[in-house]
Structure formats: structure tokens, C-alpha cells
Amino acid sequence: MNVPDRRxxxxxxxxxxxxxxxxxxxERMACGDDEISSAALAEALGIDxxxxxxxxxxxxxxxxxxxxxxxxxxxAAITRALGWDNTTDAALVGCGSLGHALAGYRGFIxxxxxxxxxFDTNPELQGQSVHGVRVQTMSEIRRIVRRMRIKLGILxxxxxxxxxxxxxxxxxxxxxxxxxxxxxxxxxxxxxxQNVDLAQSLAVLSxxxxxx
Amino acid sequence: MNVPDRRxxxxxxxxxxxxxxxxxxxERMACGDDEISSAALAEALGIDxxxxxxxxxxxxxxxxxxxxxxxxxxxAAITRALGWDNTTDAALVGCGSLGHALAGYRGFIxxxxxxxxxFDTNPELQGQSVHGVRVQTMSEIRRIVRRMRIKLGILxxxxxxxxxxxxxxxxxxxxxxxxxxxxxxxxxxxxxxQNVDLAQSLAVLSxxxxxx
Numbered sequence: 001m002n003v004p005d006r007r008x009x010x011x012x013x014x015x016x017x018x019x020x021x022x023x024x025x026x027e028r029m030a031c032g033d034d035e036i037s038s039a040a041l042a043e044a045l046g047i048d049x050x051x052x053x054x055x056x057x058x059x060x061x062x063x064x065x066x067x068x069x070x071x072x073x074x075x076a077a078i079t080r081a082l083g084w085d086n087t088t089d090a091a092l093v094g095c096g097s098l099g100h101a102l103a104g105y106r107g108f109i110x111x112x113x114x115x116x117x118x119f120d121t122n123p124e125l126q127g128q129s130v131h132g133v134r135v136q137t138m139s140e141i142r143r144i145v146r147r148m149r150i151k152l153g154i155l156x157x158x159x160x161x162x163x164x165x166x167x168x169x170x171x172x173x174x175x176x177x178x179x180x181x182x183x184x185x186x187x188x189x190x191x192x193x194q195n196v197d198l199a200q201s202l203a204v205l206s207x208x209x210x211x212x
Numbered sequence: 213m214n215v216p217d218r219r220x221x222x223x224x225x226x227x228x229x230x231x232x233x234x235x236x237x238x239e240r241m242a243c244g245d246d247e248i249s250s251a252a253l254a255e256a257l258g259i260d261x262x263x264x265x266x267x268x269x270x271x272x273x274x275x276x277x278x279x280x281x282x283x284x285x286x287x288a289a290i291t292r293a294l295g296w297d298n299t300t301d302a303a304l305v306g307c308g309s310l311g312h313a314l315a316g317y318r319g320f321i322x323x324x325x326x327x328x329x330x331f332d333t334n335p336e337l338q339g340q341s342v343h344g345v346r347v348q349t350m351s352e353i354r355r356i357v358r359r360m361r362i363k364l365g366i367l368x369x370x371x372x373x374x375x376x377x378x379x380x381x382x383x384x385x386x387x388x389x390x391x392x393x394x395x396x397x398x399x400x401x402x403x404x405x406q407n408v409d410l411a412q413s414l415a416v417l418s419x420x421x422x423x424x
Contacts, residue, residue: 015419019411020394023371046375046396082415083422101313111414151421159235163258175424176417182232184258194417198408199231202323203294205388205406207227209363210295212387 010081014055019111020045021055022078029071037068084112091150091174093141093165094157095120095130098180098198102154103131115154117144121161141165145172154178155185166193222293226267231323232257233267234290241283249280296324303362303386305353305377306369307332307342310392310410314366316343327366329356333373353377357384366390367397378405 042052153169162181254264365381
């Protein structure tokens with residue numbers, strides 16, 4: 001199968017929509033479909049059909065009029081564009097309630113993310129395993145993450161410890177930090193930070209409901 | 213304690229920063245501080261001090277030059293602005309891996325969010341309890357959510373079921389939906405949707421790392 005390599009040139013909004021396309025195409029394949037149209041993807045996700053058509057066109061796979069795109073080729077191309085053709089090893093920093101939940105979240109398997117080591121300050125957790133992942137002391141971040149050549153850190157520590165832990169991850173050579181704290185992390189230009197702040201997101205909702 | 217009521221007029225970026233301020237102020241109070249400056253908050257969160265000063269000023273609580281704001285009054289005012297002075301009951305729709313994780317996430321206690329009922333299609337889960345929350349069948353959403361007067365729905369179902377479940381929640385009278393699916397939900401104007409798409413967020417990171 002000749003899969004074009006479009007890893008270098010994708011706009012951010014397109015990348016954000018790819019995981020949803022990928023899931024839907026796989027669902028359709030499981031139902032026996034071997035072709036899928038961008039219009040069907042747009043409808044299922046409630047997005048503009050023009051956007052979906054452009055997103056899919058970027059994969060460079062020829063479609064057939066009134067039929068759609070070959071599902072298998074599309075899955076392979078999107079998977080490759082997302083870097084999900086190889087499993088990404090990740091280090092989880094912070095094994096509190098949220099860290100625990102993420103360590104046990106099976107959705108990451110589909111996205112080829114594998115949490116291979118965890119760190120926590122709690123001495124009771126150290127040496128234990130959380131959902132099959134061994135917990136190490138914080139002081140070992142730099143040594144272990146570097147040795148294991150881990151490129152992705154997942155930060156689920158309290159805000160007060162976030163920058164310090166991010167500094168350790170950066171010193172260990174990670175290229176990306178998935179930041180679940182509320183802190184606006186300072187990192188060198190080569191490191192990508194992606195923020196997910198659940199408290200912030202919930203605040204917007206509950207403020208709006210409280211106003212009623 | 214005379215706490216101004218500023219629930220009606222807050223800009224969205226300010227609301228998003230409030231949970232982080234709240235946590236930090238409580239941390240300082242636990243260390244014995246009874247006053248806190250907006251500059252200290254800005255520094256701890258890595259944000260512009262001018263922003264923090266404006267955010268705090270919106271609470272309408274007088275501060276003292278070179279000392280700061282009274283911590284207790286600030287906590288009360290922010291808590292009230294966020295609607296966190298009363299516990300918000302929520303319905304969890306979808307008890308897969310992510311739903312399980314959220315049901316067990318203790319961080320919600322701090323935000324006065326209480327998941328009081330859960331729904332799932334899996335007959336094996338029905339009647340069971342997930343982290344102390346009873347799981348009901350999907351067909352009961354409308355009846356139970358309405359009867360319990362729940363105003364917030366947390367949506368953790370597969371994309372293919374998201375719109376349908378959202379419709380049920382809306383019909384049951386919820387005012388806000390916390391949407392963890394990738395679907396762009398269609399809801400009536402009075403209902404607020406707040407999206408958290410973990411796959412989307414991770415896609416941006418892994419695409420960037422894969423390009424290296």
C-alpha cells in the first residue's frame with residue numbers, strides 16, 4: 001500500500017479533527033464499508049462538509065466521485081500523519097487522582113500512547129504500580145526519562161510543582177508536555193506544550209449555570 | 213463577611229483563570245497567610261501581572277497597597293462567582309474508561325461538582341455502582357435527570373452516540389453539557405456546551421513529535 005507521507009505540512013485545526021475521522025472510518029470499516037466520503041464524516045461529526053473535504057484532500061489519496069475514499073488507505077495515512085503508526089512512550093508525572101485516571105484510561109491504546117513510567121512525591125506510592133505502571137521518585141525524572149529516551153511527558157501535579165517538574169522533563173530531553181495543571185509553563189522554543197485544564201473548563205460551565 | 217456578588221458580568225478568560233487563583237490562595241492560607249497580592253498570583257501561574265490585577269479587581273474587594281487582598285474574602289467572592297458555593301449535581305452519560313476515570317476523580321469535590329447518577333448502554337453495568345455512583349439505562353436519562361433537577365450533563369460516550377445523548381439531556385432540562393466526545397454538538401441557544409477532547413489535544417502533540 002502506497003501511503004503518502006504528509007507529516008510535515010498540516011494545519012493545526014486539521015490535525016485536531018483527524019482523531020475523530022480516524023475513529024469514524026474504523027467504525028464504518030467494522031460495519032463492512034471499504035469506501036467513505038468526506039460528506040459522511042462531516043455529517044457524523046456535525047462539521048462543515050467543505051472543511052472535511054479539505055482535511056481529507058490533504059492526505060493526497062484519490063477518491064472516486066459519488067463513492068468516496070478507500071477506507072484502508074485513509075486510515076493508514078491519517079495514522080501516519082498523527083505519528084500514531086509508532087507507539088509513543090510517555091512519562092506520567094504526578095500520580096494523584098487525575099494521574100491515576102489517565103494511567104488507567106484505555107483510550108490511549110487506540111492513539112498508540114503508552115505510559116511506561118510514572119513519578120510521584122508520595123513515598124507510599126513509590127515502588128508501587130499504578131495500572132501496571134511503576135511509580136518512581138521525582139528526583140529520578142531526569143535520569144530515567146533520559147535513559148528510556150521518552151519524548152512525551154504528562155504533567156498531572158499540583159500547580160505549585162508544575163514548573164519545576166516541567167523543567168526536569170525538559171532537562172531529560174522530552175519534546176512535548178501534555179499539561180493538565182493550570183500553570184502557563186515556561187519551556188524552551190523546541191518543546192511543545194499542550195494544555196488541558198479541566199478545572200478551567202468546568203469553571204466556564206458552572207459560572208454560566210450559576211448566573212441563571 | 214460582606215461578599216460582593218459578581219456572578220453576572222465576568223469575561224470568559226477571567227473565569228478560566230479563577231480556579232487556579234482559588235487553589236493558590238487556599239494553599240497560601242494553609243501556610244498561614246491572610247493576605248495575598250495579585251502579583252504573587254501572577255508569578256505563581258506564569259501569567260501577566262496586569263491580567264491578574266484586573267481579574268482580582270473584578271471581585272470588588274479592596275486591597276491594601278504593598279500588602280494585598282484579604283485572602284478569606286477573595287476565596288468567598290471567587291467561589292461565589294464560579295457558582296461553587298453550592299454543589300452542582302451532574303449526570304454522567306457513558307461509563308467507559310473515561311467515564312469511570314471522571315467518576316473517580318476527586319478533584320471535582322474541590323469544585324463542588326457532584327456526579328449523582330450515571331448512565332450506560334452496557335447491560336452488565338446497569339444497576340452496578342461506579343465509584344459510588346449508580347448506573348442506570350440510557351433510556352432513563354430523560355426521566356431521571358428531570359426528576360432529580362440536574363442541570364449539568366457530562367458526556368463521555370462514543371462519538372456515534374454523542375448527539376443522541378445530548379438531545380436526551382437537553383430534553384431533560386440540563387443547562388450545560390461538558391462534552392468529552394469529538395462531536396460538534398447541536399443544542400438550543402440556552403444550553404452551554406464546553407468541549408474537552410483529549411484525543412484532539414494529544415493529536416497535536418504527537419503530530420509535532422512525529423515530525424522531528
